[in-house]
Amino acid sequence: xxxxxxxxxxxxxxxxxxxxxxxxxxxxxxxxxxxxxxxxxxxxxxxxxxxxxxxxxxxxxxxxxxxxxxxxxxxxxxxxxxxxxxxxxxxxxxxxxxxxxxxxxxxxxxxxxxxxxxxxxxxxxxxxxxxxxxxxxxxxxxxxxxxxxxxxxxxxxxxxxxxxxxxxxxxxxxxxxxxxxxxxxxxxxxxxxxxxxxxxxxxxxxxxxxxxxxxxxxxxxxxxxxxxxxxxxxxxxxxxxxxxxxxxxxxxxxxxxxxxxxxxxxxxxxxxxxxxxxxxxxxxxxxxxxxxxxxxxxxxxxxxxxxxxxxxxxx
Ligand SMILES: NC(=O)C1=CN([C@@H]2O[C@H](COP(=O)(O)OP(=O)(O)OC[C@H]3O[C@@H](n4cnc5c(N)ncnc54)[C@H](O)[C@@H]3O)[C@@H](O)[C@H]2O)C=CC1
Ligand SMILES: CC(=O)C(=O)O
Numbered sequence: 001x002x003x004x005x006x007x008x009x010x011x012x013x014x015x016x017x018x019x020x021x022x023x024x025x026x027x028x029x030x031x032x033x034x035x036x037x038x039x040x041x042x043x044x045x046x047x048x049x050x051x052x053x054x055x056x057x058x059x060x061x062x063x064x065x066x067x068x069x070x071x072x073x074x075x076x077x078x079x080x081x082x083x084x085x086x087x088x089x090x091x092x093x094x095x096x097x098x099x100x101x102x103x104x105x106x107x108x109x110x111x112x113x114x115x116x117x118x119x120x121x122x123x124x125x126x127x128x129x130x131x132x133x134x135x136x137x138x139x140x141x142x143x144x145x146x147x148x149x150x151x152x153x154x155x156x157x158x159x160x161x162x163x164x165x166x167x168x169x170x171x172x173x174x175x176x177x178x179x180x181x182x183x184x185x186x187x188x189x190x191x192x193x194x195x196x197x198x199x200x201x202x203x204x205x206x207x208x209x210x211x212x213x214x215x216x217x218x219x220x221x222x223x224x225x226x227x228x229x230x231x232x233x234x235x236x237x238x239x240x241x242x243x244x245x246x247x248x249x250x251x252x253x254x255x256x257x258x259x260x261x262x263x264x265x266x267x268x269x270x271x272x273x274x275x276x277x278x279x280x281x282x283x284x285x286x287x288x289x290x291x292x293x294x295x296x297x298x299x300x301x302x303x304x305x306x307x308x309x310x311x312x313x314x315x
Pocket of ligand 1 (some may be wrong): 088099114143175248
């Protein structure tokens with residue numbers, strides 16, 4: 001199966017590398033405005049193939065995306081130290097207005113997975129541009145809060161001394177400053193968080209809860225201050241979504257997709273838990289959050305909606 005990656009900087013290239021390490025798909029086509037960069041990344045990553053899985057990794061043009069099952073969009077600029085994701089909006093919206101039609105012209109059957117920030121608004125814009133190509137909205141998805149959910153699970157697993165695969169926890173809302181950590185719904189090994197933590201004599205104090213919240217919400221700022229960009233976490237998240245889609249694994253992931261309504265805010269794109277299969281989003285499961293979390297989700301949805309309108313999108 002063919003996967004396209006448009007934008008072969010830190011994020012696109014790391015996603016391709018993670019796919020090779022994991023053995024996702026058969027062929028990866030890398031496209032970038034900077035053709036030399038795409039060629040160099042494809043060559044470098046293809047040299048890892050003999051140590052991992054038998055994938056073909058090449059650089060290409062938009063027409064080479066023909067027949068792709070999935071196209072990842074990681075083109076555009078990233079945050080500079082201290083910059084928020086929303087500050088990238090105008091610049092990356094301009095990139096999307098040229099990239100998305102070019103992708104859909106050649107890969108009209110693919111699921112589109114947007115990673116470019118601010119990812120919720122970029123996904124909303126991609127879905128609006130895809131309407132001209134009659135692409136169903138279930139096939140336009142963004143990485144949303146998959147990375148934040150991974151950060152949340154990882155920090156909880158460290159605090160509780162347990163394998164993160166047994167920590168069920170979700171971050172919903174904007175992939176950004178207003179995201180909502182769903183503390184009230186966390187379960188560990190089938191038990192509510194509080195029950196598990198008491199049984200293990202590891203009760204989580206309010207200051208620990210606040211510290212985990214802060215670390216999840218500010219992870220990108222801290223990493224960007226230290227090394228200019230984040231890419232291993234998101235590259236792995238993209239490879240995981242690619243695996244779920246290409247193999248129709250039916251996983252529940254906090255991706256973002258256009259929603260008719262979220263907590264009373266209409267026509268907004270943000271993350272909720274979704275059932276994901278080969279054709280993209282199969283079903284959405286709005287979580288039963290507590291009152292405080294619901295209020296925070298409503299505020300997050302309104303922030304995203306305001307940003308969508310700020311670039312002249314009223315649909
Ligand atoms: N969704 C998430 O959780 C995360 C999203 N990101 C976002 O991913 C995006 C990419 O980040 P990096 O890879 O670090 O940036 P980067 O600057 O390393 O790479 C961006 C690439 O996009 C290419 N590009 C720019 N305009 C293009 C166009 N019109 N057509 C084709 N290619 C074009 C550039 O040539 C460059 O190779 C940023 O918006 C960043 O904020 C980064 C980390 C996590
Ligand atoms: C950059 C970014 O969006 C992240 O690491 O969460």
